[in-house]
Amino acid sequence: MSAIQEAVTEAPAVEAVPKRAMTLGYGTSLIMLALLIIAPLFVKNFIIFQLTMLLIYALAVLALNILTGGSGQFSLGQSAFYAVGAYTSAILMEHVGMNYALTLPIAGVICFAFGFAFGQPALRLSGVYLALATFALATAMPQLLKLGYFEHWTGGVQGLVVTKPDAPFGLPMSQDMWLYYFTLVVTIAIYIFSVNLLKSRSGRAFMAIRDNEIAASAMGIDVALYKTLAFGVSAGITGVAGGLGAIAVQFVAPDGYTITLAISLFLGMWSAASAGCPDRSSVRLSLSSCPTSPKAFQKAFLAPCSASFCSSSSSWCRTAPGR
Amino acid sequence: MELFTNQVLAGIATGAIYACMALAVVMIYQAIDHLNFAQGEMAMFSTFVSWQLMQWGIPYWWAFLITLAFSFAGGIVIERLLFKPLAKAPILTNVAGFIALFAIINSVAGLIWDFTIKQYPTPFGSSPFLGSQLISTHQAGMIGVTVLLLIALYFFFQFTRIGLAMRAAASLPESARLVGINTSWMIALGWGMAAAIGSIAGILIAPVVFLEPNMMGGVLIYGFAAAVLGGLTSPLGAVVGGFLVGVFENLAGTYIPVSAMS
Numbered sequence A: 001m002s003a004i005q006e007a008v009t010e011a012p013a014v015e016a017v018p019k020r021a022m023t024l025g026y027g028t029s030l031i032m033l034a035l036l037i038i039a040p041l042f043v044k045n046f047i048i049f050q051l052t053m054l055l056i057y058a059l060a061v062l063a064l065n066i067l068t069g070g071s072g073q074f075s076l077g078q079s080a081f082y083a084v085g086a087y088t089s090a091i092l093m094e095h096v097g098m099n100y101a102l103t104l105p106i107a108g109v110i111c112f113a114f115g116f117a118f119g120q121p122a123l124r125l126s127g128v129y130l131a132l133a134t135f136a137l138a139t140a141m142p143q144l145l146k147l148g149y150f151e152h153w154t155g156g157v158q159g160l161v162v163t164k165p166d167a168p169f170g171l172p173m174s175q176d177m178w179l180y181y182f183t184l185v186v187t188i189a190i191y192i193f194s195v196n197l198l199k200s201r202s203g204r205a206f207m208a209i210r211d212n213e214i215a216a217s218a219m220g221i222d223v224a225l226y227k228t229l230a231f232g233v234s235a236g237i238t239g240v241a242g243g244l245g246a247i248a249v250q251f252v253a254p255d256g257y258t259i260t261l262a263i264s265l266f267l268g269m270w271s272a273a274s275a276g277c278p279d280r281s282s283v284r285l286s287l288s289s290c291p292t293s294p295k296a297f298q299k300a301f302l303a304p305c306s307a308s309f310c311s312s313s314s315s316w317c318r319t320a321p322g323r
Numbered sequence B: 001m002e003l004f005t006n007q008v009l010a011g012i013a014t015g016a017i018y019a020c021m022a023l024a025v026v027m028i029y030q031a032i033d034h035l036n037f038a039q040g041e042m043a044m045f046s047t048f049v050s051w052q053l054m055q056w057g058i059p060y061w062w063a064f065l066i067t068l069a070f071s072f073a074g075g076i077v078i079e080r081l082l083f084k085p086l087a088k089a090p091i092l093t094n095v096a097g098f099i100a101l102f103a104i105i106n107s108v109a110g111l112i113w114d115f116t117i118k119q120y121p122t123p124f125g126s127s128p129f130l131g132s133q134l135i136s137t138h139q140a141g142m143i144g145v146t147v148l149l150l151i152a153l154y155f156f157f158q159f160t161r162i163g164l165a166m167r168a169a170a171s172l173p174e175s176a177r178l179v180g181i182n183t184s185w186m187i188a189l190g191w192g193m194a195a196a197i198g199s200i201a202g203i204l205i206a207p208v209v210f211l212e213p214n215m216m217g218g219v220l221i222y223g224f225a226a227a228v229l230g231g232l233t234s235p236l237g238a239v240v241g242g243f244l245v246g247v248f249e250n251l252a253g254t255y256i257p258v259s260a261m262s
Helices: A002-013 A026-042 A045-071 A078-096 A100-123 A128-145 A148-154 A175-199 A201-211 A213-218 A223-249 A259-276 A280-292 A294-319 B002-032 B039-055 B060-083 B091-113 B137-159 B161-171 B173-178 B183-209 B217-229 B235-255
Strands: none
Touching: A026 A045, A026 A175, A045 A078, A045 A175, A045 A201, A045 A223, A045 A259, A078 A100, A078 A128, A078 A148, A078 A223, A078 A259, A100 A128, A100 A223, A128 A259, A128 B091, A128 B217, A175 A201, A175 A223, A201 A213, A201 A223, A213 A223, A259 B091, B002 B039, B002 B137, B002 B161, B002 B183, B002 B217, B002 B235, B039 B060, B039 B091, B039 B183, B039 B217, B060 B091, B060 B183, B137 B161, B137 B183, B137 B235, B161 B173, B161 B183, B173 B183, B183 B217, B217 B235
């Protein structure tokens, strides 16, 4: 109980962050965007693939940031949502023959529902217990995917191979480059969505809950609803990232979505937070205020990129055959 | 019926390991109010150390004792270096610290000893225990060592000065400090003991799950389950929870149809 009390009493200690420290100017943002757009024109296909994975992980970290930075809950189980998204996309593409772009919203919706459902019991948990429950979810997910019941759909231990889409309309670009731009567009769209979400009524409700749950409910915010909603939105975005990941890697298998992935995402969020704030001694401060200023997202964008770049080059390529 | 008894006994044997892990988790939880996500990796590292000692030709029980001492010291060092500075930090920072420790120990073990799966010796042998087909000598040994450990811990906490001081520091730190107990060092001591208990669990389970850097993942989850079942604040509850989880795991594996589990 004392942990909860601590969380409640300590939360308001978050001070206002100096605005300049947290923001990137429009100019910098545009330059970064331009770099992201022209970068693939000058590198080899494999590097483009790496850049695509980097965007995908950035998206997953963004999702975790909404959950942690926005609503003050945290999750060590993002790999589970990522896996559900990846499998949804892969199954819809391979068994139903659906277009890859259409599978992404479906993956997002299914993961939203999954996250929302998982958020229900998680509501009653806080602090270490929430960490524990999500940790268990992440550990259990690979085993669940291997279940005999679903083997017809999931391919069991062997996983599923996904065909990589060609560039449409006869555009003269390689599959990797097309997928990169496709991912970039999805990422930017979701980024704009997240920024607007956090600026909206719901976003302010998230932050009120993060800062002080009791005060938030006194102000008439439905704490239970918004907490589960934050879980759902975060899981939904992670699911889209997972779906993109499945298409990019062309392969899904249960052992690609272990706790290690959840830990990389967690570390990604962490480094995003510490990069967003120049004062390293107050990592927590920046973590909780990072997403409140939308521009910080831009900055938060780069850090997970570097983090995910490392993890994508080390762990992911091992699971992707033929790469 | 024989299958049932067999499975229950095997469950008690693995349950003994879960009980050790749960006990280690609970000791740290009581001391600092945080769950040690790196407990399994610490145990794994200790197990690797004992394996290395045996590779150098040190007999099993000497390696066992040296490993215990190493883990004890290692636990104290981790507490002093990493978690003492975090004592006043919020939950998220602590969780990140544990996760970092998890990742670091896992990678360092992989770096030193490689990710290949290794055999681990058992001092008890694996022949049937006392001529009965119900349980192997290694399983009996696991139960025996755990019971000895639990009795030793019971006497330590009930009848020694320092055990009493540790209990005082865990339950009411301010009052304990007022009567002259160095609570900070009691926490470090708790870490050391938790690390040592974890290393015993690792060494005992290694012949079953084989030695590799990810060996403790499943064990740790069951250990957490046991600790939560026992209420997280009660060492006795953790031990009972550990045995229960072990038995349930085996019975579910036996009686729920295989097609559902694969």
